[in-house]
Amino acid sequence: MRPSTPPRHQPVRAAVVSGYALATTAGLFLLKGNSSTVLLAAAWTVGAALFAVLLRELGARRTSALAMLFTVVCQIGVIRDADTARDLLTLRQRGTEITATVVSERRDPEQGRSTRYYHYVLHRLDGTRVLGPDPTSTDDLYDVGHTVTVIEDTEGELAPLTPDQADATSNMLAALAWGLAMIGLIAWTAWRHSDAARHGRFADLLEPAPDASRTSAAPVDPPDAPHRPQDTVG
Structure with missing residues (x-):
């Protein structure tokens, strides 16, 4: 049986997985519209497979596939709304x-x-x-x-819109919400499969376990026994 992830390592692993998820989402966003369909499909497939492996490293062995699918949905939401917001901002700018x-x-x-x-x-x-x-x-x-x-x-690439329709605020907020949902899933997965969650201790995720070799108490000599006067023989 594989040992569980030490509590002090879970936040670090969650940060690494979160960084990977954000970097992958940004890369797919940049590839959208500038790459072929085959390249996009390959990038999505490889990214999802690696993400499932990272989720298993967080402890989600039985639910890694489901968590990966939810993350892909979040990535699609981020890319869709961010792409729309980019077009709206471009239209307003030029x-x-x-x-x-x-x-x-x-x-x-x-x-x-x-x-x-x-x-x-x-x-x-x-x-x-x-x-x-x-x-x-x-x-x-x-x-x-x-x-x-x-x-x-002025370049004829984007459809004309009214000033109200060209407001990108709602799309930017939606993309942010999708991104927070993705990071929240990773954080919850790290917490759910940590030793601290199994024992109900949140502080264990923030503080490393004490070193037994350093915290072991030195032996204490028992106090001296009280002096009893010897009986005198009369």
């Missing part, structure tokens, strides 16, 4: 506000339970088409002939 008119509106045909999107075509007041992909929405936001103020991407 875009310009213009007044446009809705000249066309269409909705996706109904296909089972798939989400149907509204697609809009926007033109400037001078009749030229607004740069970028056509804006889409799950809600019917505009009618044909409606005038709206949007931020237009």
